[in-house]
Amino acid sequence: MSNHVYIITGASSGLGAELTRQLLLEQNTVFCLSRTENDDIKRQAVGYRYKFYSIDLSYAERVALIMQDILATIDPININSITLINNAASVSPIKDIQYCTQEEIISNVQLNLTTPIILTSNFMRLTSEWKINRRIVNISSASAQYPAQSMSLYCSTKSALNMFSKCIGLEQDGKPNSVQIFTVDPGMMDTNLQHIARTSDFELSDLFSKHKSEGHLSEPADVALNLISLIESSVKKNSDIIRLY
Numbered sequence: 001m002s003n004h005v006y007i008i009t010g011a012s013s014g015l016g017a018e019l020t021r022q023l024l025l026e027q028n029t030v031f032c033l034s035r036t037e038n039d040d041i042k043r044q045a046v047g048y049r050y051k052f053y054s055i056d057l058s059y060a061e062r063v064a065l066i067m068q069d070i071l072a073t074i075d076p077i078n079i080n081s082i083t084l085i086n087n088a089a090s091v092s093p094i095k096d097i098q099y100c101t102q103e104e105i106i107s108n109v110q111l112n113l114t115t116p117i118i119l120t121s122n123f124m125r126l127t128s129e130w131k132i133n134r135r136i137v138n139i140s141s142a143s144a145q146y147p148a149q150s151m152s153l154y155c156s157t158k159s160a161l162n163m164f165s166k167c168i169g170l171e172q173d174g175k176p177n178s179v180q181i182f183t184v185d186p187g188m189m190d191t192n193l194q195h196i197a198r199t200s201d202f203e204l205s206d207l208f209s210k211h212k213s214e215g216h217l218s219e220p221a222d223v224a225l226n227l228i229s230l231i232e233s234s235v236k237k238n239s240d241i242i243r244l245y
């Protein structure tokens with residue numbers, strides 16, 4: 001029986017759902033956070049160590065309590081590692097910034113940036129006495145480095161998430177019982193996020209359609225497989241931004 005625990009945000013579809021499926025099959029304990037539960041995973045998870053929390057992660061002030069609830073159910077004596085995967089994100093709103101509402105701006109920044117920061121902070125503090133491997137994986141994007149019109153919130157929150165991870169990596173370097181933190185750019189995957197980018201009315205939608213029609217999108221199941229082997233490998237990756245493609 002595996003003694004590894006994973007906490008995954010955005011586990012109902014795309015990359016998060018595939019990570020959850022594969023980690024459950026490896027007999028890991030998986031805590032999933034998103035607004036909706038994936039019915040297939042719910043069926044698959046019968047008899048496995050799986051718990052789903054329904055939460056809208058764009059309300060960042062609610063996420064600390066969930067992290068406390070999750071960690072309170074775990075006895076660190078019985079596990080070897082715990083990994084937080086900040087995966088949930090949204091590419092919306094796809095609009096020039098002057099047309100974004102205040103609510104859309106706040107919602108995007110909270111989901112893509114504030115929530116991962118608060119989860120990271122609480123995870124690190126509440127597990128600080130746990131003598132096990134502790135890891136945080138932040139899912140980023142090439143958009144963190146390439147400015148794009150009508151995608152300013154997505155690009156800038158991903159860019160800030162990269163910098164946040166590097167800063168925390170520095171804070172942890174050389175500390176006893178440190179947390180390993182790194183960022184992963186998974187590359188373009190055939191998920192709902194890509195569908196939204198293709199079907200939105202903006203300058204780059206044709207480019208996103210071309211990526212799909214020319215077969216440039218990876219299957220999220222393949223990306224999840226690579227990401228799990230990266231997480232489980234003992235290669236030192238603190239503060240790194242790792243491209244999976």
Ligand SMILES: NC(=O)c1ccc[n+]([C@@H]2O[C@H](COP(=O)([O-])OP(=O)(O)OC[C@H]3O[C@@H](n4cnc5c(N)ncnc54)[C@H](OP(=O)(O)O)[C@@H]3O)[C@@H](O)[C@H]2O)c1
Binds near residue numbers: 057087185186194
């Ligand atoms: N697809 C790509 O080409 C691509 C490329 C580079 C990076 N990425 C990154 O990869 C990660 C996964 O993306 P994906 O492509 O797998 O996206 P996806 O299929 O759209 O899945 C997004 C996940 O986030 C959750 N989510 C969205 N808004 C939420 C909210 N307000 N509260 C709670 N959960 C929320 C969704 O669940 P609910 O709707 O049930 O809440 C869903 O489980 C993201 O960080 C993304 O930026 C993707």
